[in-house]
Amino acid sequence: MINEVRNAVLSITNKNNYGYISPSDFNLYAKNAQMEIYEEYYSSYNKTINAENLRTSGTEYASIEQPVAEVLESFMVTNYLTPSANNIYNIPSLITTGDESYMLLKVLCYTNQLRTGTNTAILLNSLVDSTALFTTYGIAAGDIVVNLTTGVVSSVSAIVSNTTITLTSSAFLAIGNSYAIISAATVAEAEKVHASKITLLNNSLLTAPNTIYPAYVMQGQTIVVYPSTINKKGQVQANYFRYPKVPKWTYSTLSDGSPVFNQSQPDYQDFELPTEDEYKLVTKILEYCGISIRETEVTQFGMAQQQHEQPTFSMQQ
Amino acid sequence: MAYISQYQYYENNGTNPTDANWGSYQYVSLQDIVNNFLLMYSGNHSLVNNEERYKVLFHAKRAIQELNYDAFKEIKVLELTVPESLIFILPSDYVNWVRISLYKDGWLRPLSENIQTLSSNAYLQDNTGMILFDQNGNILQPQYSNIDFDRLNRTKKSIYLNQGSQFDGQYGWYIDDVWYFQYGIGGAYGLNTETANFNPTFNINKKAGVINFDSSMSGESCILEYISDGMEGGDNSLITVNKLFEQYIYAAIKYEILNSKFGVQEYIVQRARKDRRALLMNAKIRISNIHPGRLLMNLRGMDKQIK
Numbered sequence: 054m055i056n057e058v059r060n061a062v063l064s065i066t067n068k069n070n071y072g073y074i075s076p077s078d079f080n081l082y083a084k085n086a087q088m089e090i091y092e093e094y095y096s097s098y099n100k101t102i103n104a105e106n107l108r109t110s111g112t113e114y115a116s117i118e119q120p121v122a123e124v125l126e127s128f129m130v131t132n133y134l135t136p137s138a139n140n141i142y143n144i145p146s147l148i149t150t151g152d153e154s155y156m157l158l159k160v161l162c163y164t165n166q167l168r169t170g171t172n173t174a175i176l177l178n179s180l181v182d183s184t185a186l187f188t189t190y191g192i193a194a195g196d197i198v199v200n201l202t203t204g205v206v207s208s209v210s211a212i213v214s215n216t217t218i219t220l221t222s223s224a225f226l227a228i229g230n231s232y233a234i235i236s237a238a239t240v241a242e243a244e245k246v247h248a249s250k251i252t253l254l255n256n257s258l259l260t261a262p263n264t265i266y267p268a269y270v271m272q273g274q275t276i277v278v279y280p281s282t283i284n285k286k287g288q289v290q291a292n293y294f295r296y297p298k299v300p301k302w303t304y305s306t307l308s309d310g311s312p313v314f315n316q317s318q319p320d321y322q323d324f325e326l327p328t329e330d331e332y333k334l335v336t337k338i339l340e341y342c343g344i345s346i347r348e349t350e351v352t353q354f355g356m357a358q359q360q361h362e363q364p365t366f367s368m369q370q
Numbered sequence: 371m372a373y374i375s376q377y378q379y380y381e382n383n384g385t386n387p388t389d390a391n392w393g394s395y396q397y398v399s400l401q402d403i404v405n406n407f408l409l410m411y412s413g414n415h416s417l418v419n420n421e422e423r424y425k426v427l428f429h430a431k432r433a434i435q436e437l438n439y440d441a442f443k444e445i446k447v448l449e450l451t452v453p454e455s456l457i458f459i460l461p462s463d464y465v466n467w468v469r470i471s472l473y474k475d476g477w478l479r480p481l482s483e484n485i486q487t488l489s490s491n492a493y494l495q496d497n498t499g500m501i502l503f504d505q506n507g508n509i510l511q512p513q514y515s516n517i518d519f520d521r522l523n524r525t526k527k528s529i530y531l532n533q534g535s536q537f538d539g540q541y542g543w544y545i546d547d548v549w550y551f552q553y554g555i556g557g558a559y560g561l562n563t564e565t566a567n568f569n570p571t572f573n574i575n576k577k578a579g580v581i582n583f584d585s586s587m588s589g590e591s592c593i594l595e596y597i598s599d600g601m602e603g604g605d606n607s608l609i610t611v612n613k614l615f616e617q618y619i620y621a622a623i624k625y626e627i628l629n630s631k632f633g634v635q636e637y638i639v640q641r642a643r644k645d646r647r648a649l650l651m652n653a654k655i656r657i658s659n660i661h662p663g664r665l666l667m668n669l670r671g672m673d674k675q676i677k
Contacts, residue, residue: 102414105415106414106415244422244423244424246424254424257424257428258604259427259428259431259432259601260424260427260428260431265401265606265607266423266427266606268424
């Protein structure tokens, strides 16, 4: 989609010889435009809920909530969080999970630790512990297996014997790695609590966080999970909306002084928004371009087109 | 919570305690209640929205506590032997007592609460009546007050007609086929029915957390029937509610949240209040087990002539 958007932008700006947009400028504008539209989806979602409560939205094909929700859900991911110290976990980032969290939707805590030990042999996609009695610990397929030495998380595929478990992916590449097996069946959703309330909550007799009703607070780039007995990799899993990947229009050669689109470049990244947002992207980028080349007509054109494109429900709010 | 198999119900899948699931179908767990409430009564399209889960949990527990105080009729029973110190330490989950009995010779004998005190604190005093203090300014206290000392030494008299009675063990004179006593037993003043009980008596010292008995209870077996608040020592996984009260709990949580929430119209609050009240009444009637079989048992005696 990114090439179509760029061609449309260049076409409009070049039509009246307003100017040329370089690939680096375009990529900059494309990133901002995508982010702006992405954030609009959240406010749009809120408006659709209000519209539903006002009975101005229907269901099935008349639903205005569903398309918005589906776009947002395309950015939803689930990953295990990495503890930075004790019960403090890093929120998803490029370093820890490979993507950045825009908003944490829910934090799940797995509190029932079935077994800890050290692996004694290496077998492909397996956990081998000659001292274990895996058939007696209540382990079931799907339970979480964490290599506490490397932080790699896998899950139980099958229990082969008392000493061997097959895993869904390889997690043990060396002997002597400590591991933990955590029940996937005992899961509790941690509640987000404001930092101003957590002390009171911890001191509350009836509602203090526990393994059935855990809680967490945001603290910088980390979350602090309560009770503090939740402190291992594999025990905390986050379900979150990630930021869209930064779009990049890539090119390989210059033909007649112009770059030629090449999507096979390793750093190529298309827009992640749905196709119906192409028009919005073009107008948003035009708005930026107009400001850049100091052509108010281009900016006004972009803004006018965006107004025209606004869905009906948002105009009612 | 998933439904359990018959084997799990009767034998707990062969693991101890095997009776863990007996009768469990009568109850719904706190986890289910909170989960169901958040799922069914809370959210973007519900009256209750933008509320933290811990508030739902709090109101659910409060409702369960209130039900345990009167509506549930779930009475716990504990038997202990009363030691020489004549105290019965209240159970860790004690909230209020229902009945205290002496179990002796195969009979359960309900005890009366002594209308007089059985125990007291005391301060040390000098011969002029001044209270004595230690170097830190704290009042010096004896190990026992006089009333406690007498009670422990079986010399305290009782207004009840039991072993501690002032008439117990008194000599009389048998003259011309008639017994004469030094003191009149009720003859002169009329029998006080409130204290006309042969059994031992007790007092509850709530702050001290003990039941004080009179000296005749020493070494005897005491059975305490009491109510708790249903919080199961803080273990959320064990907290349950009878299913007859499930809907009431939802209504109670909803009412409490709406009632304390800013900007909720009064008619909505009132609707929730009436809903809660009606459901409580319904549940109380249901748990009373008023059914034809029981009424029939009572009505069978209606034709009996009173002579």
